[in-house]
Amino acid sequence: MIPFELDYIRAESAAEAVEIWSRERAAGRQVRYFGGGTEFTTLARENKIHADVVVDYKRVPEARDHGSSGDGPGHMTWGAALRLNEIVDTNRCGLVSRCCAGVADRTVRNSITLGGNIAGMLPYREAVLPFLLFDGTMTTIGPAGEQTTPVADRFDKKMNVAEGDLLLRVSLDASMCDGVEHGGVTASDRGWGPLESWATGPRGGWYYTRRTREPRLDYPLVTLVLARLDGAWRLASSGAMGYPLRMAAAETVLNGVTVGDIATMSERDRLTLAAHALEAERVQFRKDMRGSREYRREMTIRSLADGVARLADAQDHGETR
Secondary structure (H helix, E strand, O other), X not given: OOOOOOEEEEOOXXXXXXXXXHHHHHOOOOEEEEOOOHHHHHHHHOOOXXXXXXXXXXXXXXXXXXXXOOOOOOEEEEEOXXXXXXXXXXXXXXXXXXXXXXXXXXXXXXXXXXXHHHHOOOOOOHHHHHHHHOOOEEEEEEOOEEEEEEHHHHEEOEEOOOOOOEEEEEEEEHXXXXXXXXXXXXXXXXXXXXXXXXXXXXXXXXXXXXXXXXXXXXXXXXEEEEEEEOOEEEEEEEOOOOOOEEOHHHHHHHOOOOHHHHHHOOHHHHHHHHHHHHHOOOOOOOOEOOEOHHHHHHHHHHHHHHHHHHHHHHHHOOOOO
């Protein structure tokens, strides 16, 4: 039971949601946007979060977009009010679906929204990873109006938006996913061990892995996404540092080695390459009850080594799975 009174207001449009927020905030009330409600309800019951008013945006059409127009021709768009299972089940872009599928279990994903995962208070925010990796854009609306900007410009460990701004949708250039959508899933996807998926195609491929201390419903020690697109490596990760990060310095190290050399490397050499790439980021790994900094570092090194091996081998042999 939530131990305080609040007003619940459902908005029918983006403009109405912002108008309600502005009106209630001007009256001195604490206002929060309300998506799936899983995080808010849990924290409110524990009296760790408070609101006088919640504005439900799940019926806002602009936040329910699941089309291929969105921010212009050739863009794939996902509304912030979409539940994660809606994204998983339609599977319009394999890596986006895979990152959403790694969050919680199916029952909980029926409530969690894309916007709630990306803009919420939990630090992992795994659903943002493909949009960091593939240079996505995000559209917000607030008292100052609507704005579309690169995800990289609005996301630094967490969403950086003005007070009262509502995330409406995130988009990708459709060409980022073209040609890498025929994938494989290892047996560990449905049992004990790291969750692992990949896809390869004419333009390259992507790799996803999620490692946990307990079976896969636990929070991640590391979630890592890797892409080889048009001859260049791209890398992003969450969990290991306690926040999502596009790892540009690590990409530079990886791109300094030919894919042919990586394909013929020993496992030891690939682990060494992965370690050097991660060291270039100069980040501090997270320490908590699930794992030490050293353990998370080793899990991340092994995850990256496994990913470059999978994609380098596929490209070196012209393989399409």
